[in-house]
Amino acid sequence: MTNAARSDSIVKGFALSSVFWLLIGLVVGLWLAAEMIYPVLNLTPWLAFGRLRVVHTNGLIFGFTLAGIFACSFYMLEKLTRTPLAFPGLAKAQLWLFNIAIALAALSLFAGMNTSKEYAELEWPLDIVVVVLWVMFAVNVMGTLVKRREKQMYVSLWFLIACVVTVAVVYILNNLAIPVSLTKSYSVYAGVNDANVQWWFGHNAVASVFTFPILAMFYYFLPKSTGLPIYSHRLSIIAFWSLVFGYLWTGAHHLMLTPVPEWIQTVALAFSLFLIAPSWASVINGFYTMNGNWEKMKSNYLVKFFILGITFYGLQTIQGPTQAIRALSGFLHYTEYIPGHVHMGTMGWVTMIITASMYFMMTRISGREIHSVKLANVHFWLILVGQLLFTVTLWIAGIVQGAMWKATNPDGSLMYTFLDSVAAMYPFWTVRLVGGLLYFAGIAVFAYNLYMTSRSKPGTESSTAAAAKAQAV
Amino acid sequence: MRFDSLYEKPVLFAIAAVVVISVGTLVTTFIPLFLPSTQPVSPLIKPYTAVETEGRDIYIREGCNNCHTQTVRPLRTEVARYGDYSKPEESAWDRPFLWGSRRTGPDLARVGGKYPDSWHYRHMPSPRSMFPASNMPPYPALAKAKLDTSLTAGKVKTLGYGYGEAEVVRQLAAFRQAVTATAYPSAQVRSQVTPAALQGEITELDALVAYLQKLGRDLKAAQTAVAGPVAAEAAESTNPYAGNRAAEEEGEKIFKENCRSCHGEKGAGGFGPKLATTTHKFGGSDAELFASVAGGRPGGMPTFLPQLGKDRVWKAVAYIRHLERENR
Numbered sequence: 169m170t171n172a173a174r175s176d177s178i179v180k181g182f183a184l185s186s187v188f189w190l191l192i193g194l195v196v197g198l199w200l201a202a203e204m205i206y207p208v209l210n211l212t213p214w215l216a217f218g219r220l221r222v223v224h225t226n227g228l229i230f231g232f233t234l235a236g237i238f239a240c241s242f243y244m245l246e247k248l249t250r251t252p253l254a255f256p257g258l259a260k261a262q263l264w265l266f267n268i269a270i271a272l273a274a275l276s277l278f279a280g281m282n283t284s285k286e287y288a289e290l291e292w293p294l295d296i297v298v299v300v301l302w303v304m305f306a307v308n309v310m311g312t313l314v315k316r317r318e319k320q321m322y323v324s325l326w327f328l329i330a331c332v333v334t335v336a337v338v339y340i341l342n343n344l345a346i347p348v349s350l351t352k353s354y355s356v357y358a359g360v361n362d363a364n365v366q367w368w369f370g371h372n373a374v375a376s377v378f379t380f381p382i383l384a385m386f387y388y389f390l391p392k393s394t395g396l397p398i399y400s401h402r403l404s405i406i407a408f409w410s411l412v413f414g415y416l417w418t419g420a421h422h423l424m425l426t427p428v429p430e431w432i433q434t435v436a437l438a439f440s441l442f443l444i445a446p447s448w449a450s451v452i453n454g455f456y457t458m459n460g461n462w463e464k465m466k467s468n469y470l471v472k473f474f475i476l477g478i479t480f481y482g483l484q485t486i487q488g489p490t491q492a493i494r495a496l497s498g499f500l501h502y503t504e505y506i507p508g509h510v511h512m513g514t515m516g517w518v519t520m521i522i523t524a525s526m527y528f529m530m531t532r533i534s535g536r537e538i539h540s541v542k543l544a545n546v547h548f549w550l551i552l553v554g555q556l557l558f559t560v561t562l563w564i565a566g567i568v569q570g571a572m573w574k575a576t577n578p579d580g581s582l583m584y585t586f587l588d589s590v591a592a593m594y595p596f597w598t599v600r601l602v603g604g605l606l607y608f609a610g611i612a613v614f615a616y617n618l619y620m621t622s623r624s625k626p627g628t629e630s631s632t633a634a635a636a637k638a639q640a641v
Numbered sequence: 642m643r644f645d646s647l648y649e650k651p652v653l654f655a656i657a658a659v660v661v662i663s664v665g666t667l668v669t670t671f672i673p674l675f676l677p678s679t680q681p682v683s684p685l686i687k688p689y690t691a692v693e694t695e696g697r698d699i700y701i702r703e704g705c706n707n708c709h710t711q712t713v714r715p716l717r718t719e720v721a722r723y724g725d726y727s728k729p730e731e732s733a734w735d736r737p738f739l740w741g742s743r744r745t746g747p748d749l750a751r752v753g754g755k756y757p758d759s760w761h762y763r764h765m766p767s768p769r770s771m772f773p774a775s776n777m778p779p780y781p782a783l784a785k786a787k788l789d790t791s792l793t794a795g796k797v798k799t800l801g802y803g804y805g806e807a808e809v810v811r812q813l814a815a816f817r818q819a820v821t822a823t824a825y826p827s828a829q830v831r832s833q834v835t836p837a838a839l840q841g842e843i844t845e846l847d848a849l850v851a852y853l854q855k856l857g858r859d860l861k862a863a864q865t866a867v868a869g870p871v872a873a874e875a876a877e878s879t880n881p882y883a884g885n886r887a888a889e890e891e892g893e894k895i896f897k898e899n900c901r902s903c904h905g906e907k908g909a910g911g912f913g914p915k916l917a918t919t920t921h922k923f924g925g926s927d928a929e930l931f932a933s934v935a936g937g938r939p940g941g942m943p944t945f946l947p948q949l950g951k952d953r954v955w956k957a958v959a960y961i962r963h964l965e966r967e968n969r
Contacts, residue, residue, distance in 0.1 A: 203778070204745070207769065210778035217778050218704025280702035284737050313651035321648050326658075329651065333658050337666070348795045352698070359732030360679040363740055368670040372662075412658060416665030425714040426740060427729035429678045432669055439665070498716055502744040574718045581950025582721055585898050586747040591774040 171252040175242060176533045178256065180622060181263045182239035183526050187615050189231025189270060190519075194608050196224040201601040205594060214278045222277045222289045228514065229287055229377060230298070231270045236522040237381040238266070238305060241328055243529050244388050245309060248325055250318045254311030262304040269297045281351045285366045287373050288342050292353045295343045302339070306332045323404040327384035330412050334376035342369030364428050368419035375415040378513060379481075382521050383450055386478060389525045390457060393470040399456035407449035414443045421492035424501060433494075440489040447485035454478040469541045472548060473524030480516030480555075484509070499574065504596065505566025508559045515555040515607060523547070523614050530621045539620035543613050550610025558603030565596035683730040685863040688802035689855060691793050691812040692843065696852025698796070699845050700739070703780065710741035711750040711856065721947040724751035724857065731860055736800055746777055753858035757941030759827035759912045760903065761850040766834050771902040783846040784834040790843070816851070817843050826940070830912065877935075877951070878928040882959040892960025895953050899945065908964045912941065917964040925965075930958045 203209045203217050210216045242259060246252060253259055273294055276282075282289035290298065309332055313325065342365055345353035357365050391398055398404065420428055420436035454475065458464065464471045487509055491500050500506065531538050538544060572592060575583035647654055673679045689697060700706070713719055715726040727750050732738050763770070766784060768777040790813055794806040819825060821841050835844055882888035896908070900916075908916030919925060923933050935946035935954045946954060 204776055207776045207778055213703070213780075213782050216703065216780070218707045221707045222704055280704075282701065282704065284701040284704070284706050284739060286742060310651060310655065316651075319649055321651065321654065325651075326648070326654065329655050330658050330662075333655055334662055337659070337662065346799050348792055348799050352792065352796075354796075354799055355737040357674070357736070358680070359735045359738055360681075360729045361674055362736060362738040363732070364673055364679065365670055366738070368666065409661065413661045413664065416662045417669050418665075420669060422742065423740075425716065426712045427727050427732065429673065429676070432673060435669055498714065502710055502742070506743065573722070574716075576718060576721075577950055577952070579950040579952050580721075581953060582718060582948045585948070586722065587772055587774050587898070590745075590776060 171256070174256045175246055175253050175259075178253070178259045178263060179239050179243045179529060180533055181260075182235045182242070182266075183529065183618070184622070185263070185267055186232050186235035186239060186522070187526070187618060189227055189235060190611060191615060192274075193224055193227035193232055194604075194611055196220055196227060198601070198604050198608060200224055201597065201604050204597045205601065213280070219278060219280055219282075222282055223274055225287060226273055226277060226289060227270070229373070230273060233377055233518060233522070235266065235270075236526070237331070237377070238262070239529065240385050240389075240522070240525050241305075241309065241331075241381065244324050244384065245312050245328070248318060248322050248388070249312055249316030251312055251316045253308055254315055255308050258304055259308055262301060262308075265297070265304070266301055269294065269301060272297075276351070283343075283345065283353065283355065285342065285355065285362075286370050288339070288366070288369060290343075291351050292343070292345055292347050293350060295339075295345075299336075299340060302332075302336055306336065322388070323398070323401070323408065324384040324388040326408050327380045327387070330408075331376050331380040331384070334372060334380065334412075334416075338369045338372045338376065342366060360427055360429075363423055363426065364420060364432065367422040368416070370422060371419040372415055374513075378518050379411075379415075382481075382518050385521050385525045386450070386454065386474060389521075389528050390454060390471075390474040393474070393524075393528050394458070394461065394464055394468060396457050396461055399453050399459070403449050403453050407446045407453065410449075411443065411446035414439050414446060418443065418492075421489075421497070424492065424494055424497035437492050437494065440492045444485060444489055448482060451478050451482035451485075469538075469544050469548075470524050470528060473520045476548075476552060477517050477520035477524070480512055480520070484513040484517060487512070499570040500566055503566035503569040503573075504562045504593065505570070508562030508566055511562070512555065512559040515551065515558065519551065519611075523551075523611075523618075526618055527621070530618055534622055536621070539617050543617040547610045547614040547617060550613065551607050552610075554603050554605070554607030554610055556603075558600050558607065561596050561599045561603060565593055565600075568592060568596070678729070680733070681730045682733050686730050686733055686859045688734045688800070689852070690816075691790075691797060691809040692788075692816045692848050692851045693855045694796055694800065694802070694852075695788055695790065695793055696848035696850070696855075697739075699783070699849045700852060701737075705749075706739045706741045708741075708743065708745035708777070710744050710748045712740040713748055713750050719748075723748045724947075725860065725864070728860065731857070734800070734802070749853065749856055751857040751861070753854045753856040754861060755941075755943045756903075757827060757912060758825075758850050758854065759830040760941065761853060762827055762830040762834050762846065763912065765846060765849070780846075781834070783849060784844050785836055785839070786845045787839055788843040788845050788848050813843065816847075817841075820847050877931045877955075880927045880931070880955050880958055880962070882955050883927070883962070885959060888956045888959045889963045891953075892956035892958070892963070895949065895957045896960050899949070900957065903941075907967075908961065916961050917968040919965050919969065927958065930961060931955065934958060 199209065200217060200220055203220070213219070242253060273290055276291060276294060277289060281291045283291060309328060313321070344356045346356060347353040355362050387398060387404065417439035418436045420432045421440045424433050424437070458475065465475060490496060491505065491509065527538055527544060569589050569592070572584045572589040577583055647657060712727045713723045713725065720726055766781040767779050768775045793813065794809045797804065797809055820831065820843065822828070825831065832840060834846070903911050903913035904916050905911040914922050921930065923929055923938050931954060933942060934957055935944070937944040949957070
């Protein structure tokens with residue numbers, strides 16, 4: 169097997185693994201959305217909401233997103249360094265270990281083995297496996313970079329390096345725990361400190377998994393699929409360093425008005441607002457790249473994924489800092505508004521970019537055109553409409569809920585019981601479920617289209633039809 | 642060195658990235674680890690008992706923190722709904738912390754002592770039987786599982802609660818005796834949900850209920866010791882709505898939302914005493930009924946004045962009088 173064929177099979181392996189875990193994670197998500205409305209669906213302890221939610225978040229963060237990152241990173245790494253992967257055998261081993269680890273993670277979380285710390289729920293033996301996987305990844309990234317034939321490192325590689333080091337630091341420090349058995353451990357931090365460390369991790373897991381590598385993909389795959397260079401290198405430099413510097417200060421905006429010292433909350437809030445600038449620098453860089461070539465939104469099926477993706481990133485990075493403001497946090501935190509916010513980022517930004525990047529990579533790897541441009545467009549519109557229905561509904565639901573919690577009678581007593589606020593949510597939860605179903609349908613179309621592209625034979629009808637369009641760039 | 646060369650040196654670049662992410666980490670996360678303000682201790686807040694520790698681990702295992710917070714914010718309406726806002730000292734023994742991030746269900750930081758154990762024994766296996774609009778999952782399996790105590794001593798040691806294995810054994814035996822005794826105040830409901838084979842054992846539900854009853858209890862006890870029991874506005878003595886038909890109807894609505902789950906349909910009785918009667922446990926005068934509803938009573942009657950306000954408490958009392966008349 170040649171070097172190129174070997175790397176292609178690794179990229180393809182991670183891409184298909186990613187799609188597999190995406191489908192699983194979404195089915196679990198749909199089940200959860202239905203449980204909110206029909207608690208009878210909590211059929212067994214394994215399927216009860218409290219355990220299932222953790223399977224959903226971990227499955228999609230670690231299964232879908234990380235595998236997507238691995239696939240795209242190995243691909244970009246080789247192209248941007250003009251060098252084959254330093255240790256292809258290690259990458260192959262990483263692919264196998266990764267899928268075993270995610271399967272074990274899902275099973276252990278179903279079984280109730282969890283630490284309760286959000287997005288760090290895995291118990292200590294699996295934490296060690298995650299660290300091993302990350303070291304395997306880092307060795308390949310740094311090894312290939314050191315061996316590279318291209319002198320300058322492109323901006324995508326900076327974000328990739330930032331992802332590698334940030335995940336390592338935050339994951340290890342937040343998961344420090346003392347085991348009492350193979351499946352049970354206790355955090356080394358207590359109370360206020362545990363909360364502060366956890367949300368420093370929680371927020372920077374978002375930074376280093378949902379932001380840095382996704383921006384790396386955006387900065388690489390948008391120019392590649394349009395043939396247009398990124399608008400400003402200087403803007404990339406400013407955006408990169410200020411983003412990476414600013415992110416690590418903001419974790420405590422998840423802890424506004426809690427017993428965490430007020431100065432930590434205020435510093436987190438200030439840096440959250442500051443982060444709007446570097447976030448929007450990337451948005452502007454993306455938009456200006458398209459300057460004068462906006463017709464590609466119509467003529468090139470991939471461009472709309474990237475542009476809508478970066479648009480949702482822009483909205484997300486405005487919404488996040490504003491909801492951290494104390495008065496708004498007092499109103500919106502703990503309501504449905506927050507899941508609404510999170511899902512715009514994950515369903516709008518992360519998934520748009522990863523799925524489009526996979527289409528691009530899969531056509532290059534198979535040396536053929538996409539199975540069906542029409543299906544890719546159906547995929548786009550279903551996930552766009554599904555996501556908007558889902559998120560906008562939850563924002564409204566959150567505002568209703570926050571208002572009901574705060575409503576008082578003229579004598580100062582509370583207008584609604586907590587249960588009133590639950591009862592008011594059912595219509596919103598129903599619409600959210602419908603949004604989720606549309607979104608899932610879009611992803612199912614994507615999975616089919618990607619799979620067919622990965623195995624389609626040359627000269628088929630769909631591939632020739634698409635060839636002209638995509639090759640036109 | 643020209644800065645441009647940084648983009649040609651991957652190892653140096655990685656080191657630079659670590660330095661850059663370390664600044665915020667150091668200031669907002671690392672240094673605070675050692676500040677007194679993040680690790681306050683109070684002799685008033687006691688560590689968890691052996692059974693409460695196990696109950697807490699069941700709470701973690703079932704992921705209760707995915708729907709319930711345990712931190713009351715210093716906001717007026719929040720304090721009215723849940724009770725006093727959370728203090729840093731209260732989490733001193735919490736590893737991990739369980740403040741949560743989403744309130745699909747209500748905050749639980751002050752749930753300890755709010756209801757009698759029997760309320761939880763009924764609620765946990767079937768929340769909808771008490772609150773038809775609830776979407777909480779039912780947990781009937783907890784009462785059917787014997788509590789595994791094989792790791793308890795090791796857990797308590799790891800958590801540094803300051804008592805040894807002998808004390809763990811003593812606590813477990815004492816707890817088992819207490820919940821399985823016929824004199825246990827919630828014995829009747831417990832026996833309804835617990836299978837015959839486990840009646841004499843500690844179940845997972847027993848441990849979870851013990852943990853829930855601990856939440857906020859120490860702070861409440863300390864505050865009561867200082868300020869005395871919540872005074873239910875002793876000046877209130879006569880119901881402004883006595884015999885007012887419209888107010889009684891409003892009172893019925895208030896009753897259905899707040900009282901029915903314990904006192905039963907039309908006050909026929911449940912875990913809470915029967916109200917459709919003229920002989921009330923804590924006295925049947927206007928002033929006494931007001932005091933019961935507004936300020937709560939020992940044995941499980943929660944305080945309703947902060948949520949409902951004086952006006953609606955009187956309307957609820959008016960409805961109770963209506964029930965009395967219907968059952969005379």
